[in-house]
Amino acid sequence: MNIRVATPDDLPVIHALAHRIWPVAYREILSSDQLTYMLRLFYNEAELARGMTAGEHFFIADAPTGSVGFSGHTHHFGDRTTRLNKLYVDSSDRSSGIGKQLVLAVKRAACEVGDQRITLNVNKYNPAIGFYRHLGFEVVRSEVIDIGSGYVMDDHVMECGL
Template structure:
């Protein structure tokens, strides 16, 4: 059985563990090893995650498999990030757990939270070459609304689709 719960700063090591496991598999054929290392160090440092939780209004959710007794995925969101829309900043599921409805369950939980504060849509950025994620988001009702290239430093960029789902 999958349980979704709010993460606290004491859960940061679990979030980091899942990110370190999933990123090389997710982006290994899309991004260079150097870019993956740079982004993991930047986006998943303890300092960055604590700052997001404590000062930037990010909420992290953890998916826990009560049968296996392990965390199998997480999401990071921010309500009212733009025009009454909740942004999904992060959504990662361990490789062996993908395709079992965990991601969908996390997004459904995010929808409930967003609706409670009267946000009107969910939105996210997804790498243009992450076909598996794009198909998943389309399957659960997201549509492409824009594209953007974001310079993240050291000569690296994020080349993304922006996808949105009305609530």
């Protein structure tokens, strides 16, 4: 497995991964309508390109069979804070250490720019909360974010010191 920095040429890969991973990851949490809405809102190639241009950094996890996961993060999101915006791994590759390797890559990148913590949002019903706790993240608050069209993100905000 190889963790690499994504370039603009990788945006179609990230788009395809999101559309492959999300329906499995969120089928028990989100309605199919909300899932479709969020994929269209956050994971169209134009939005991914806008994020990259605005300073979002992506890592891609490549296995011998192809790309199997990705992360997205933004440095200096707050006071010495990197925000982990995205972390997704194919369901068939979970529990293989890929998610942990992606988080460690984000932690190293955050340290390199002088940030002292990482923050993220995770759906309150997402089993990944346990994964994040295992990596040292703690819930610091909860929030409900209106994302339009009658949909909200009902999340925990988690943080981890570096």
